[in-house]
Amino acid sequence: MPELLKRIAFEVAGNPDERTFTLSSGSNDGHYLSLRPLVKPRTPEGKEFPFEWAFAGTNKDITVTPIEGSENTVKQDFNFWIDINAYLNVPNTHRGVVNTVWTTWDSGCIKEAGEVFPFGKDKQAVPFIELWQPIDANKEDLVIVQESNKTLKSIVLKIDDSEYSGLVIVVGKWVQGILIKKSDGTKKGLNFMRLQEASNGSYKSLIEYGIDSSKFPKKFDSLEKDAVLSVAGLNWTVIEATY
């Protein structure tokens, strides 16, 4: 089921907080993308690069396993295809699979619990909790989901050529994208996009970051699976299209 999740809290070492406006998009076929911009960057570094993190993957880059005997709990093992910490080689950040357990509460919110190994696989684990609020992706407001989702548009485009890796996920009225220039490895090689479809069908840009952000697809009408969409010289492949 396509989903749009807003992170409500991020807890490490028993200290919950939320400094970002994080939305995670999950497509109908299980592709995923999370953009985590800071709400109020305070440091010079934060002002120059106002993102906590961003990552993306296809359904081949995640393993979802039901937990036997539990209706509300599922294991999700992420092996990010694009991880900007790995791309930037940020010191003391996790590499490789992240094992998590997701528990859906009676209220509809979802608790994600896991551990990362920022100092290496054989070093100290750091447990974390993230709390997610499902959002009605068919609405322009950030509406808390009260009943199970209606049918949602779910479209995914991917590029993976000699120069670029990128993923764009459309869920309902919300679009998110990450595009990285393979050879760069610095913040200059990063591009992010968050769009929102207005009632007249046009798209409003909420986040547009990076010198190659004009190379993101920004129209999503009548796309068919396996079609190739050319945008400013980049060839994006439609890997999922459900209207």
Next chain:
Amino acid sequence: MPELLKRIAFEVAGNPDERTFTLSSGSNDGHYLSLRPLVKPRTPEGKEFPFEWAFAGTNKDITVTPIEGSENTVKQDFNFWIDINAYLNVPNTHRGVVNTVWTTWDSGCIKEAGEVFPFGKDKQAVPFIELWQPIDANKEDLVIVQESNKTLKSIVLKIDDSEYSGLVIVVGKWVQGILIKKSDGTKKGLNFMRLQEASNGSYKSLIEYGIDSSKFPKKFDSLEKDAVLSVAGLNWTVIEATY
């Protein structure tokens, strides 16, 4: 500022969860009321009485103190006027003032941290955290507030006669009420109401509990402060009316 807060998480002993659809109403003048119905009651007791808790107070029943040097933090000491645990004399529940600290995060959510003394003032303290999401009370959907609130209707009615204690708070399109029959002291003496104003001005009932629930006011047009509203024999006083 009037506010409508949805509880997102309740954490005791490091174990966050949310089994209720809790909304707390805060009026412009600082009167407050919190209704905490269970979303999916499972036990026979929960099915018979599907509420975790409910309480209410006027601005005389709370002390709000800014914390010096902190922009985002405020102390709130609650001394509930109506507390259904006290009314029902539920064993191992707190009595008297509850001291809490409220921290507004960059994301707009608010963390409330405090301690209760369910086994008595001189016994073990139980620390708790509640996480609150401000909701746009002018909307019919549960819309996450992204910018500071616009003007909100804020109306409060109170009754405190020989038979009944009750408070009703209207914030924007959302109404909540508690009414207790003083002499009873059992669940039969409890009445709760949650209404939502539709776009045509009518009110939809979301919660209506208790044999005296017909005695709640359900129209809130053109009320003036200090006016008395008679409803099914009860005389409610308008203690606040801002349109």
